Amino acid sequence: MRICILAIDGVFDTGLAALMDVFRLANNLSLRERGVAPFDVSLVGVRRKVLSAQGFGIPVQAIASDAPAPDWAVLPAQGTGDPVTLVTALQRADARKASAQLVAWHARGARLASACNGSLLLAETGLLDGREATISWWLAPLFRQRYPKVLLDESRMLVPTDVGVTAGAAMGHLDLALWLVRQASPELATVVARYLLADIRSLQAPYIIPNHLAHADPLIVGFERWARGNLKKGFSLKDAADALATSSRTLQRRCEAVLGKSPLSYFQDLRVERARSLLHGSDLDIEAIATEVGYVDGATLRTLLRQKLGRGVRDLRADLH
Structure with missing residues (x-):
């Protein structure tokens, strides 16, 4: 499974690390047991230099125009929960380029995934219109105001559709990564979850x-x-x-x-x-x-x-x- 994780400036450090670490652990465990690594993961950006929310440089690769589309394009969150800051971030040039890249990948067959407030940028593409989605529960009012055509259900942790999948708040990055591992191998996802002491959560409702x-x-x-x-x-x-x-x-x-x-x-x-x-x-x-x-x-x-x-x-x- 080819996975591109698309990072833009201000990416949520913990969320990005959770995605990368789950896929790396899954590959290591699979190599040990089966001799094959099921995930080909690339960390990419629309700019040559990307900084995390904590100010760390993210070693992104450039997106080659002639490269095949990934099986999955994953959009981690921005490292802020403030609605005003998030709306401002959506207007940045790199955010608009990232949105266009998601549309281009989807047109070539890629499925799209987002976690936490990353669902805002995914919704900017228009590809969630008429479909169910979830987001960080505290951002639900903002999401409904900006994207009334999306069928939002913030009580759920993961919402799969024909476009891809959206995941809930903050540590929903972990739930999203485990869900993607499960698409390749339910058994492997179970082992990874046990190594990480990660419970699989279906609802955000208890946290609202x-x-x-x-x-x-x-x-x-x-x-x-x-x-x-x-x-x-x-x-x-x-x-x-x-x-x-x-x-x-x-x-x-x-x-x-x-x-x-x-x-x-x-x-x-x-x-x-x-x-x-x-x-x-x-x-x-x-x-x-x-x-x-x-x-x-x-x-x-x-x-x-x-x-x-x-x-x-x-x-x-x-x-x-």
Whole structure:
């Protein structure tokens, strides 16, 4: 499998290293067991000199115009989580060249992969329009604003499509690299993961901090405050809209645009966050916790925790030990 990792100035040091180290370990293990290295990995750039976010020089190779397209082109993240800085970076000349290179590779049969905020640059190509994708969960409001045609689901860690695959936040680079190894050999991917003590994660949802998402919009900030004060009382779209001096329709629309979900779904996220906190920080049983977050019984809360986090009460309690 021929893989080109495309680095531009400001590349996230840890993410780039995770990609390179996973493929190197996979090749070494495969050589030892089978006598063959399945990955031909090149680190390339659209400029001769590329600096990482920490200021280290990245030894990139030039992209030869007559070279065959790789099987996979991988775009690591930029080493910043600040939306303003990221939007500025997307306008740089090297970012635009990288975007054009991704389009050219894709036209010649390459599949494209990105991790963390690298999905922003991949979305700039237009190739994600009409397709599902994921990104660092805290950048979801920015992503939805810039790329409304992309079907974003930031709750997932990895989202494969016919174009390629996108991966979630920061250490999603590791998940992405293991996923690519798995495409060549599921057995090899399992061995690499065990050497790295890396659990395969399917969801970002357990890591999402709801109020960080709300801060992207003043109306949503107000809704979050109302919701936290009414968890035990229960959800009413009309009551929430009235408290915020807006219409139910406007609140519904704004939640969908900023958060990608309904007001009720976000209210449930806050219930899950509060329930999880009580599971970790109190001796209350599940029935008492259900009451604290506005449910009449523990069974309903158990179902919600499973739906939102992919884990049950026993697993969440085990996090304490």
